[in-house]
Amino acid sequence: MARQQLLLAQFLPYRLSIAMQAVSEGLALRYSQEFGISIPEWRIIATLGENSEMTARDIAVHARMNKTMVSRAAADLVRRRIVTRRTSREDRREAFLRLTRQGEDIYAAIVPLALDYERGLTAGMSGAEVAMLRRLLDQLLGQADKAAEKLASEKSAAADTAAAE
Amino acid sequence: MARQQLLLAQFLPYRLSIAMQAVSEGLALRYSQEFGISIPEWRIIATLGENSEMTARDIAVHARMNKTMVSRAAADLVRRRIVTRRTSREDRREAFLRLTRQGEDIYAAIVPLALDYERGLTAGMSGAEVAMLRRLLDQLLGQADKAAEKLASEKSAAADTAAAE
DNA sequence: GAAAATTAGTTGCATATGTAACTAATGGCG
DNA sequence: CGCCATTAGTTACATATGCAACTAATTTTC
Numbered sequence: 001m002a003r004q005q006l007l008l009a010q011f012l013p014y015r016l017s018i019a020m021q022a023v024s025e026g027l028a029l030r031y032s033q034e035f036g037i038s039i040p041e042w043r044i045i046a047t048l049g050e051n052s053e054m055t056a057r058d059i060a061v062h063a064r065m066n067k068t069m070v071s072r073a074a075a076d077l078v079r080r081r082i083v084t085r086r087t088s089r090e091d092r093r094e095a096f097l098r099l100t101r102q103g104e105d106i107y108a109a110i111v112p113l114a115l116d117y118e119r120g121l122t123a124g125m126s127g128a129e130v131a132m133l134r135r136l137l138d139q140l141l142g143q144a145d146k147a148a149e150k151l152a153s154e155k156s157a158a159a160d161t162a163a164a165e
Numbered sequence: 166m167a168r169q170q171l172l173l174a175q176f177l178p179y180r181l182s183i184a185m186q187a188v189s190e191g192l193a194l195r196y197s198q199e200f201g202i203s204i205p206e207w208r209i210i211a212t213l214g215e216n217s218e219m220t221a222r223d224i225a226v227h228a229r230m231n232k233t234m235v236s237r238a239a240a241d242l243v244r245r246r247i248v249t250r251r252t253s254r255e256d257r258r259e260a261f262l263r264l265t266r267q268g269e270d271i272y273a274a275i276v277p278l279a280l281d282y283e284r285g286l287t288a289g290m291s292g293a294e295v296a297m298l299r300r301l302l303d304q305l306l307g308q309a310d311k312a313a314e315k316l317a318s319e320k321s322a323a324a325d326t327a328a329a330e
Numbered sequence: 331g332a333a334a335a336t337t338a339g340t341t342g343c344a345t346a347t348g349t350a351a352c353t354a355a356t357g358g359c360g
Numbered sequence: 361c362g363c364c365a366t367t368a369g370t371t372a373c374a375t376a377t378g379c380a381a382c383t384a385a386t387t388t389t390c
Contacts, residue, residue, distance in 0.1 A: 203376090205377095230379070233377075233378065233379080234377070237376095237377090257384085257386075258385045259385095260383065
């Protein structure tokens with residue numbers, strides 16, 4: 001029986017990680033200095049650009065950020081008058097965030113940059129390949145989430161067993 | 166003329182980032198507590214598992230890590246006797262790193278975990294799809310690197326122009 | 331062959347990020 | 361109504377990470 005082999009260069013989590021890093025850095029370079037926007041800030045701006053008004057919680061769910069990161073990045077965007085915060089009347093714990101006029105301008109300026117960058121990334125691919133890539137990435141995400149849930153449920157089951165002893 | 170639109174959920178850099186994050190976290194969960202190994206440490210172990218002896222510099226190039234990260238993770242692995250360091254005779258600046266017996270045991274224990282995890286990730290895909298995913302990720306990386314180089318050369322050209330003024 | 335430039339690796343420092351604890355507000359349930 | 365649990369959001373703290381400056385060794389250049 002042959003021993004299982006692992007080649008890091010072929011290993012999917014590794015390839016995903018290095019591709020992501022190169023892609024993210026490349027994109028961030030294009031807007032970070034010019035607009036003084038960090039990656040988490042860009043995610044918030046992009047999310048608010050699509051859905052005019054959202055709470056921090058909704059942004060966190062929608063953009064897969066943790067709530068600490070949203071809180072901090074949003075606070076800075078508010079300070080810089082790129083985003084406004086408006087406390088909800090119905091539930092005074094939550095606050096609606098919205099792009100200011102300036103925020104909309106920044107969004108409008110970054111969108112073409114981002115789309116252009118994306119086009120460059122997929123330069124050598126057919127439309128079908130790009131679609132396939134999107135689909136396969138989505139499947140990876142789905143399977144990773146599924147594996148995480150499974151692990152979590154095993155863990156809580158083990159904790160229950162321990163507690164019952 | 167229709168204004169260009171961006172949908173974050175469809176945007177490749179974003180999808181890549183969230184898929185990578187879920188995949189990396191899921192994998193790290195499987196070895197981090199049990200073996201007390203961080204992601205950078207795992208990269209070094211995996212690299213040394215393939216190439217028995219390497220310098221920190223070679224590991225950094227091979228595993229796309231920056232030299233600070235390699236230096237720090239390697240120092241910790243040496244401290245924990247998972248890796249040994251041997252200064253080169255020919256060039257006393259560099260040192261060869263190598264897995265200890267214990268390091269090899271850890272590598273041998275993690276490899277099946279990692280491969281199993283990878284199999285789970287690609288559970289719903291055909292072999293051709295997995296191969297295509299690898300290829301497309303590689304193309305993304307290549308294009309991102311190319312874009313980075315282009316940006317860097319433009320920048321240095323601009324610096325030269327400024328210096329000449 | 332000595333000074334200057336380069337390279338391997340480490341470390342100081344500033345920043346980024348996640349977890350957990352916290353505050354403030356709301357909802358559930360007796 | 362009043363207590364307990366839950367939730368939105370912030371913050372304290374510990375850790376992670378990258379850049380730049382550094383040391384030590386080697387190579388290049390004149």
